[in-house]
Amino acid sequence: MSIAQIVESVVDGPLPLRIEAFDGSVAGPEGWPRRMRIDTPRGVAYLATAPGDLGLARAYVAGDLSLEGVHPGDPYDLLVDLASVRFHRPGLEEMLELSRTIGFRGLTPPPPPPQETLPRWRRVAEGVRHSMTRDARAIQHHYDVSNRFYEMVLGPSMTYTCACYPTPDASLEDAQENKYRLVFDKLGLEPGDRLLDIGCGWGGMVRYAARRGVSVLGVTLSQQQALWGQKAIADEGLSDLAEIRHSDYRAVTETGFDAVSSIGLTEHVGVRNYPAYFGFIRDRLRDGGLLLNHCITRPHNRPLSTGPFIDRYVFPDGELTGSGRIITEAQDAGLEVLHEENLREHYALTLAGWCANLVEHWDECVEEVGEGTSRVWGLYMAGSRLGFERNDVQLHHVLAVKPGAGGRHGLPLRPWWTA
Secondary structure (H helix, E strand, O other): OOHHHHHHHOEOOOOOOEEEEOOOOEEOOOOOOOEEEEOOHHHHHHHHHOOOHHHHHHHHHOOOEEEEOOEOOEOHHHHHHHOOOOEOOOOHHHHHHHHHHHOHHHHOOOOOOOOOOOOOOOOOOHHHHOOHHHHHHHHHHHHOOOHHHHHHHHOOOOOOOOOOOOOOOOOHHHHHHHHHHHHHHHOOOOOOOEEEEEOOOOOHHHHHHHHOOOEEEEEEOOHHHHHHHHHHHHHOOOOOOEEEEEOOHHHOOOOOEEEEEEEOOHHHOOHHHHHHHHHHHHHHEEEEEEEEEEEEEEOOOOOOOOOHHHHHHHOOOOOOOEHHHHHHHHHHOOOEEEEEEEOHHHHHHHHHHHHHHHHHOHHHHHHHHOHHHHHHHHHHHHHHHHHHHOOOOEEEEEEEEOOOHHHOOOOOOOOHHHO
């Protein structure tokens, strides 16, 4: 049996794309515009010893599997082809056939590509798993890739969170600016107010608010983000209003903020740590102060892992849950939830924009961070776009207030940011 036939045999149902292998074998529909080619025996070993998404990712990132008919910076169309494919682990017969083709030694699990990471002691107590030290390492794995790389992929806004598109054909930059406007308006910020932005990234929200007369403290665990954001603040002449600290948000001791923005941090906190997370935010707000929590979520509230590819290549220790769990925990911490909305389709558009940037700057990105890392990003962003389109994941805004005495907060009766 040929390699392509063996691959076909471990797929439940018909192959929806063309498979080619280094032994000259082929499988799948003829004339299909997109093809997946297994280029080396090591690629076969990756697929055989870690079937499914992880094996495919390892072979692709290591350069042992190539994709034809799509750009590596945006393999979206091929991932659509693969979306319905379900692999099962090769049985004894398939493994014997493989061993005859590539030898028993070829079925030894190869070392993963260097882009893969798996934090030690995965099954540990939440307090250890999300300690400040471990969280810092997880964040650095993803965010300290290269500021130049992020500039090319994210564009001038340097914003690595879901944009909010005023129209479907709006530019990525206009949509990111509109997102910051929406957060600013939901928080009811005015000149002279104090804002705490936790998980501030490269400081997009920090600088947006400071330009409008708000005093802002941003914190990030990424040293590269902090350095970039601090320079941007100085270059814009905002140092009298804006500060970015290289710090865990839990190290912030100041209180009495008029508002807290959390844009893309909750995914890294750990679901079991939500009570402490929302308690921290409550304790930093003045009475009547507002929280805007912007977070990737599940379409349900059941426990579900992020999957081995995301966990090992993109967001180590990341966790997602539904908006219902987030709202419940915010309420249990004493915050009054005022409004929530789902921006799922906006994130699909955002990811399409990032992939377009990666395609446009592919050669420069490869030169900056290497082809393996660039492949990880194309695969991750295109796959995430598909996930948001299929409602496998969502993006929720939750707006909450810290009530004052007697439950008073003095806010308008209806959503003021839509007036």
